[in-house]
Structures are given as structure tokens and as C-alpha cells.
Amino acid sequence: MRVVVATVILVLAPRVALACPACALVGVNENSTAYVSMTIMLMALPLGMIIGIAIWLYRSVRRAEAGAQVCERVIRSARRQRACFGPE
Amino acid sequence: MEATLPALPALPARRREVVPNSVLGMLLFVGAEVMFFAGLISAFTITQAGAKPGTWRLPSEPVLPATATAFNTAALVASGLLLVWANRQYRRNPASAAQTVLLAWMLGAIFVVLQGREWIGLLSQGLTIRSSTLGSFFYVIVGAHGLHAVGALIGLGVAWWRLRQGTLSPGFLLGAQTFWYFVVGVWPVIYGRVYF
Numbered sequence: 001m002r003v004v005v006a007t008v009i010l011v012l013a014p015r016v017a018l019a020c021p022a023c024a025l026v027g028v029n030e031n032s033t034a035y036v037s038m039t040i041m042l043m044a045l046p047l048g049m050i051i052g053i054a055i056w057l058y059r060s061v062r063r064a065e066a067g068a069q070v071c072e073r074v075i076r077s078a079r080r081q082r083a084c085f086g087p088e
Numbered sequence: 089m090e091a092t093l094p095a096l097p098a099l100p101a102r103r104r105e106v107v108p109n110s111v112l113g114m115l116l117f118v119g120a121e122v123m124f125f126a127g128l129i130s131a132f133t134i135t136q137a138g139a140k141p142g143t144w145r146l147p148s149e150p151v152l153p154a155t156a157t158a159f160n161t162a163a164l165v166a167s168g169l170l171l172v173w174a175n176r177q178y179r180r181n182p183a184s185a186a187q188t189v190l191l192a193w194m195l196g197a198i199f200v201v202l203q204g205r206e207w208i209g210l211l212s213q214g215l216t217i218r219s220s221t222l223g224s225f226f227y228v229i230v231g232a233h234g235l236h237a238v239g240a241l242i243g244l245g246v247a248w249w250r251l252r253q254g255t256l257s258p259g260f261l262l263g264a265q266t267f268w269y270f271v272v273g274v275w276p277v278i279y280g281r282v283y284f
Contacts, residue, residue: 030137031134031137031138033137034133034134034136034137034138035134035137037133038129038130038133038134041126041129041130042123042126042127042130045122045123045126046119046123049119049122050119053115053119057106057107060106060107061106064104064106068104
């Protein structure tokens with residue numbers, strides 16, 4: 001009985017599982033390569049842009065903060081000098 | 089008697105503009121435009137790969153002039169590089185960048201004019217938007233890029249005019265530059281994919 005059930009399942013099992021409803025011409029090698037490469041491109045492009053902009057913004061903020069700290073130190077030092085020696 | 093320092097008032101917390109709003113807005117716009125062109129290129133590639141023999145380009149249609157377009161491409165890339173140089177000049181001395189921006193604008197305009205001339209030639213030789221699949225894709229993709237190039241040229245022209253008048257804000261120049269870099273950067277991809 002088991003052998004019969006296994007044989008029926010094997011016979012009825014689909015040979016090709018077509019997961020992509022748009023890939024009507026899958027099988028033509030060049031076409032499937034085009035589908036795969038363009039899918040990868042369309043997936044990677046927005047992620048790459050978002051990551052790129054995030055890194056650029058992070059670096060810009062870091063640079064601006066470093067610049068602001070230098071400015072703050074200069075202002076404080078100028079105020080101290082004025083407090084000690086009075087205005088020129 | 090020891091002199092005591094008066095307590096320093098805390099520095100007011102100020103909001104600093106790290107990235108100009110114009111650049112951030114332009115980056116978001118350019119991101120959407122990159123995806124627009126990626127969709128077009130993707131459709132082009134998949135349709136070309138799946139086209140039955142003889143249906144992609146009709147035998148009576150001309151071959152796309154890749155060699156002649158290489159010159160246009162060189163002009164556009166040179167324009168982008170000049171704008172990078174103009175940006176450096178602007179940081180040192182804003183007035184000195186006007187000539188370089190104008191030169192970059194002129195090279196961009198040359199690109200648009202030569203592309204227009206190429207279109208006239210192709211139309212007269214029988215490659216139209218309806219003649220074949222290649223014709224449809226060619227005019228849609230290259231036409232969309234041409235429209236973007238014209239828009240970017242207008243922005244760059246306004247930037248140059250304001251630079252001459254001394255009323256240009258760094259944010260406006262950076263926004264116009266970002267858009268132009270997009271136009272320059274996306275073209276080699278279109279050229280490499282569509283013309284060959």
C-alpha cells in the first residue's frame with residue numbers, strides 16, 4: 001500500500017514549480033537571466049540609496065558637531081579672557 | 089583676595105542646518121527618479137531578452153548611432169566634472185565659479201541639442217515610437233532623460249544667473265548640482281544598455 005501511495009504522489013507531483021507568475025517565458029535561458037538580474041537590481045538599488053544617504057547624513061552630522069565643539073571652545077575661551085581682563 | 093570668575097551663562101542651543109533643505113529634498117526626488125529609470129531599464133532588458141527573433145528591431149530600421157552618441161556622452165560627463173570643479177571654486181570665492189558653471193551649462197546644452205539632432209535623423213530613417221519595440225523603448229527612455237536634462241539645465245541656468253547677480257544661496261546651487269549629477273550619472277547606464 002505504501003509503495004502505491006508513494007508512486008501516485010511521485011507521478012502526480014509537479015515537475016516544475018513556477019513560483020513567479022510573471023515569468024511566462026521561463027526556460028529561455030537569456031530571459032530568466034534577465035529576470036533574475038533585474039530583480040536583484042530593483043531590490044538592491046533602493047536599499048543602496050537609503051544606506052548611502054544615511055551614511056552621508058551621519059558623516060555630515062558628525063563633521064558639523066566637531067566643528068561646533070571647536071567654535072564653542074573658542075567662544076568660552078574668549079569670554080574667560082574678557083572676564084579676567086575686561087573688555088579691550 | 090582671590091578674584092572669582094563670574095558664572096558663564098550657558099550658550100544658547102541653536103539648531104544648525106547640517107544639510108541644506110534644498111539638497112535633502114532634491115536627494116529624495118532624485119531617489120524616486122533613479123527608481124523610475126531603473127524600472128524603465130528593467131522593462132527594456134526583460135522585453136529585449138524575451139523578444140522573438142526579428143521582432144525587437146525591424147531589419148528596415150537603422151542601427152542606433154552608438155559612436156556618434158559617444159561624443160554627446162563625453163560632453164555630458166565633462167559638464168558634470170566641470171560642475172564639481174565649479175563647486176570647489178564657489179567654496180573659495182563664489183564669484184569665480186560663474187564662468188565654470190556657464191561652461192558646464194553650455195556642454196549640457198550641447199548634449200541636449202545633439203540628442204535632438206540624432207532623434208531627427210532616426211525619425212527620418214524610419215525608427216519611430218510605433219515602428220518597433222526598440223523604437224518605443226528608445227524614445228521613452230532617452231526622451232525621459234532628455235526632459236530631465238532640460239529641467240536640470242533650467243535649474244543650472246537660474247543658478248548661474250543668480251551667481252552673476254550675487255544673489256545665489258549655497259543651498260540652491262547644491263540642489264541644482266545634485267540634479268545635474270543625477271542627469272549625468274544616469275546617462276552612461278542608459279547609453280550602455282540601450283545603444284549596444
